[in-house]
Amino acid sequence: MKLLEDKILTEGKIGAGDVLKVDCFLNHRIDVAFLSELGKEFHRLYKDEGINKILTIEASGIGIACLTALHFDCPVVFAKKTKTNNIYADVYTAEVYSYTHQRSYDIVVSKDFLSPGDRVLIIDDFLAKGSALNALIKLIRDAGATPVGAGIVIEKAFQEGGRELRESGFRVESLARIGAMSQKDGIQFVE
């Protein structure tokens, strides 16, 4: 998506360790009008799939998920990273490994909010090795619901998460796919 690639090139920064920083519009400051345009694009891609629920993961997936859900006229459920006192005891659980923080954590969704009839679109800000996305798919399948596909804002296509999922037959739509990036050479996108 040209609009997003331009935004990444003009506002994104590559920090130490060749980490992409898009805090300015995606995951700290949220450019709400812009993300709503991305949500419209996810709707164009998945509008014929009978989506009735969007699943994401706290915290930075919530904004893009809500702004996408408006176009689908459906609710959002966000998986929580820890089991708090305020959540119902009956939850679906999956494990995520965070390469950023180099540790595993559990994500949970209340059994009240995923049901066998659901056709669920997963929305997230990033896809790299696919640990979070695979965990979300597991939660949906554990509920007997259908994971229809994923809508990702930025895919690090030089890591294997997206490729492996597509090869397994799972639909992944990424609005920007980065083939390579470094402080030295900048960002190269792939189709």
Added chain:
Amino acid sequence: MKLLEDKILTEGKIGAGDVLKVDCFLNHRIDVAFLSELGKEFHRLYKDEGINKILTIEASGIGIACLTALHFDCPVVFAKKTKTNNIYADVYTAEVYSYTHQRSYDIVVSKDFLSPGDRVLIIDDFLAKGSALNALIKLIRDAGATPVGAGIVIEKAFQEGGRELRESGFRVESLARIGAMSQKDGIQFVE
């Protein structure tokens, strides 16, 4: 706001320890269309205040903040609960005490995303003792920006946070104010 009070009465649950659970529309499953109506009400209340930014705190504030920001046509900034590898080093910091989890934690906002000219509306899902709200006000003031007021979905008016802030001259608009609640007697709202 009658619409919200009715929603709390029909969909909310009072759990063990007289804790209000509104996971079904506010902070686990997000009823996006409904929260957009709440956002419209926040806009009605604050539309003449020259708001150019909305500040909230991860995770459960993000959805309502984004759905409110659409009505103001302004960006959202969400304060992060821990300093991650992906955030800029230069941050404003404040401490929050969580009575739910009985511990303190820091919240941070990058100095890039709060500026002296900003007129900031704080949006959050709950207000009880006011620890999070006071911390967000501190972040805004540390940046030299103006905290115009707060838009709260549910205020526990039997706790002191809202009263103390209003007495100090700070504007707090809560769409539902709970005067008392218990498993035995249910929920009573106050004006």
